[in-house]
Amino acid sequence: MKDKIRIGCGAGFSGDRLDPAIVLAQKGKLDYLVLECLAERTIALAQKRKMKDPSKGYDPLLERRIESLLPILVKNKVKLITNMGAAHPTEGARTIISIAKKMKLQIKVAAVEGDDVFEKLDTSALAIETKAPLKNSGELISANAYLGVEGILKGLQDGADIVITGRVADPSLFLAPMIHEFGWSTTNYDLMGKGTVIGHLLECAGHITGGYFADPVKKPVEGLHHLGHPFADVGNDGSAIISKVEGTGGVVNLQTVKEQLLYExxxxxxxxxxxxxxxxxxxxxxxxGKDQVEVTGGHGKARPDTYKVSVGYKAFCLGEGEISYAGQSAMERAKLAAEIITNRFADGMILSDYPITDIRIDYVGVSAIHRTDFKTSRSPxxxxxxxxxxxxxLEDAALIGEEVEALYTNGPxxxxxxxxxxxxxxGIVSTLMDRTQTEARVTLFES
Amino acid sequence: MKLYEIAHSRAGDKGNTLTLALIPYKESDYPTLCEKVTVAKVKNHLHEIVWGDIVRYELPNIASLLFVCHNALLGGVTTSLAMDTHGKTLSYALLEMEI
Structure with missing residues (x-):
């Protein structure tokens, strides 16, 4: 058993930069690299891709990330844990194996499934958000339970170099290697709590090194164009030091750590x-010290008896159109344009097959983002x-943009x-499912 | 003075719930924030944004406040028609508050 490991986080969402993970793998002296790439809705969109093409459904950037990382991971003996399996972890694993074969690298990949509970879903169960049966939300297209550490642990115990999962709670991606390396009991809830704190701090990658933080006036951060992503030196007592690779951009300080601790x-x-x-x-x-913050404390109580399940459904088709006005009377002309559009919808002059609803008007630069300007701003x-x-x-949704475009010759x-x-x-709604309803399944692949 | 002068903030989202961390630059300003930035004042300041209840958590260990704002994201990130569906920009709406 080790008494200290280093875990880095090289991606905090599906579309995150590719290079920070490479820097971490090359220079971070890591034991584990985690790539967290699944937001709440990402897996439902992946499910849609899988329905169109059964050989897809894993993260669209998987190939690019793996091709750039794999030789470095193998050379530096860094294990990779990622949820880039999205809606299709086994196909993701096969894809990684075929890349490894092309590069003549020998690796073992574990795919963790069991999160897809669509077939088991009780569609009469109530959605947490709406308090109404799930099926009332619309046509359901996916249901994925947030699994815990179990599947990843099994993969690591089986000697996998890479563990690729579908939906797993983000902190579990980090907690699993701690349990594996330190021999923690999964019923030692204080340690589970401490490890979860560390996972939560790392899971958004650049969020703790100055991304989503920098403010040139009050919180200046140097080098965001080459922002370093974080790593943690985790002790077997559940304490950690958060840091980043020397020479990378960004900052790790009390402010960045506190902001991320309370995030979401x-x-x-x-x-x-x-x-x-x-x-x-x-x-x-x-x-x-510089870019080094120690995190201690954190506790825990017994885990819930239920899994949280994210259920994807076809919500609606969004139509959007934008047009700009500048100079004298810009605001008055924009308001006239909005009035023209709303009048055309109200007078039934826009011929859609079904009613277009919830028309929303935003004045970008004034009140589009905070829905108010706190009565402070002048007309920009x-x-x-x-x-x-x-x-x-989609045909009806397109009418909205067409109406805005027609303002060119018919408007202000x-x-x-x-x-x-x-x-x-x-759309996504959530529900709870008893833990006995599903469990992690692990499949091993070798190149 | 605006909150922006003495504190920083980060917004987060869970469904239709907005979270706003409020952190003083100087830990010695924490008691002032506890006293001045009450739930009632935040509710009043954000009344055009937050339509539900607001819960305030005090975290003296890290000298920070956390505001959990319900019914604040026009239905939530996946189905809102707003431009900033996550409400990621809303930390700076809180920092507009006068104290």
Missing amino acids: VINPFEYLTPDVAADFTSVKVKQL YEIRLRVAGKART AAGGGVRKLVNEVV
């Missing part, structure tokens, strides 16, 4: 994962009008720069 936390006394109910309120942080020099609405079909003076967009929107 609904109840700091009980941060629920499938592994533990973690208590974040007892966490202490201390700056040890230029204004962008955005019109958005919900439709049942000097409207320019029209952009149009349509999108099939997948």
Whole structure:
């Protein structure tokens, strides 16, 4: 058993930069690299891709990330844990194996499944958000349970160099190697709590090294163009030192750590994962040196008896159109344009197959983002009008952008720069499922 | 004075719930924040953004406050028609508050 390991996080979402993980693998002296690439809705979108093409459904950047990382990981003996399996972990594993074969590298990959509970879903169960049966949300397309550490642990015990999962709670990706290396008992909830704190701090990658943080006026951060992603030196007592590779951009300080500790936390006394109910309120942080913050404390209570399940459904088709006005009377002209559009919808002049609803008007540069300007701003020099609405079909959704475009020749003076967009929107609701309903399944692949 | 002068903030989202961490630059300003930035004041300041209840958690160990704001994201990240569906920009709405 080791008494200290180093875990890095090289991606905090599906579209994250590729190079920080390479820097971590090359220069980070890591034991483990984690790539966290699954947001709440990502897996439902992956499920849609898998339905269209059964050989897909894993993360679209998997090949690019693995091709750039694999030789370095093998050379430096760094194990990789990632949820890039998305809706199809076994196909993701096969893809990694075929890349390894081409590179003549010998590796073992474990695919963790069991999160896909679509067939087992009780569609009459209530959605947490709406308190209504799941099936009332619309046509359901995916259901994935947030699994805990079990599958990843099994993969590591089986000697996998890479563990690729579907939906797993983000902190579990980090907690699993700690349990594996330190021989922690999964019912030692204080240790599960401490490990979960560390996982939570790392899981958004650049969030703790100055990304989503920098403010040139009050919180200046150097070198965001080559932002270093974090690693933690984790002790077998569950304490950790958060840091980053020397020479990379960014900063690790008390401010970045505190901001990330509380990020997306609904109840700091009980941060629920499938592994533990973690208590974040007892966490202490201390700056040890440049870009080095020690994290101690954190506790835990028994894990929940249920899995949280994210259920994807076909929500609506979004239509959008934008147009800009600038100079004198820009705001007045933008308001006239909005009035023209809303009047055309209200008068039934826009012939859609089904009603277009929830028309939303935004004045970009004034109140589009905070939905208010706190009565502080003057009229800006230029204004962008955005019109958005919900439709049942993509054809209907396109009418919104077409209406905005038609303002060129039928609307206020000097409207320019029209952009149009349509999108099939997948919604997500959540429900709870008894833990006995599913369990992690692990399949091993070798190159 | 705006909160921006003495504190920084990070927004997070879970469904239709917005979380706002509020952290003073100087830990010695923490008691002032506890006293001045009450739930009632935040609710009033953000009334055009947050439509549900707000819960405030105090974290003296890290000298920080956490505001959990319900019904704040126009239905939530996946189905909102807003441009910033996550509410990622809303930390700076809190920092606009006068104290």
